[in-house]
Amino acid sequence: MKSCLLVCLLCGALPICAADAVPVDAATHQEVSTPDDVLLKQGYFEPSIQEVIKTAVDGAPYLQRQHLAPNAQDAANPNSNCPRGWHLYQENCFLFMNLSYTWNNADAMCQSIGASLASVHDMWEYNFLKQLTWRAGFLTAWIGGYRFQGFWKWDDGTPFDYNNWYQSSSYECVFLNSPESSGWSSATCSNLHPFICSIKLNAC
Numbered sequence: 001m002k003s004c005l006l007v008c009l010l011c012g013a014l015p016i017c018a019a020d021a022v023p024v025d026a027a028t029h030q031e032v033s034t035p036d037d038v039l040l041k042q043g044y045f046e047p048s049i050q051e052v053i054k055t056a057v058d059g060a061p062y063l064q065r066q067h068l069a070p071n072a073q074d075a076a077n078p079n080s081n082c083p084r085g086w087h088l089y090q091e092n093c094f095l096f097m098n099l100s101y102t103w104n105n106a107d108a109m110c111q112s113i114g115a116s117l118a119s120v121h122d123m124w125e126y127n128f129l130k131q132l133t134w135r136a137g138f139l140t141a142w143i144g145g146y147r148f149q150g151f152w153k154w155d156d157g158t159p160f161d162y163n164n165w166y167q168s169s170s171y172e173c174v175f176l177n178s179p180e181s182s183g184w185s186s187a188t189c190s191n192l193h194p195f196i197c198s199i200k201l202n203a204c
Contacts, residue, residue, distance in 0.1 A: 145174030
């Protein structure tokens with residue numbers, strides 16, 4: 001009789017134990033947040049320079065910007081030796097960066113990829129840069145002009161031998177205006193604009 005009672009008690013307890021148990025397979029497949037997952041969710045990881053450049057060239061998905069169409073010289077000379085995403089004009093390769101940076105940060109970004117902010121030496125080159133800016137969907141872009149000790153200079157060290165002022169002011173840094181008849185303007189260097197990097201063709 002005692003044996004029968006013990007068996008009944010054990011059988012009655014089994015469903016309770018089974019309900020509390022977690023299958024081994026289920027336990028091993030539960031998601032566990034690793035330290036990297038936590039850091040990523042909290043935004044502690046910054047994108048690499050290559051990722052930033054790719055985003056700038058391809059266009060941010062939420063803006064749905066078009067890729068820049070190859071210019072006429074690129075189409076005529078597919079072996080221009082400019083890196084992917086850059087555009088050839090005369091002896092320079094240009095990259096439009098659709099990221100809003102201060103002038104100093106834009107300059108640092110260009111230098112980090114072996115380039116400099118673009119300089120302009122005639123109206124045809126300026127029209128080319130305006131076209132890049134317009135095609136990317138922007139009205140303005142930093143270029144490499146800056147004032148130093150009362151004189152205007154180009155970031156790449158070339159002579160400031162061409163002027164196309166739309167609006168001059170006491171501010172120190174130069175940005176282009178992409179509307180058809182507009183020249184460039186100066187603004188406080190802490191303003192945010194997209195920008196154009198430039199590199200000599202033989203340096204690419």
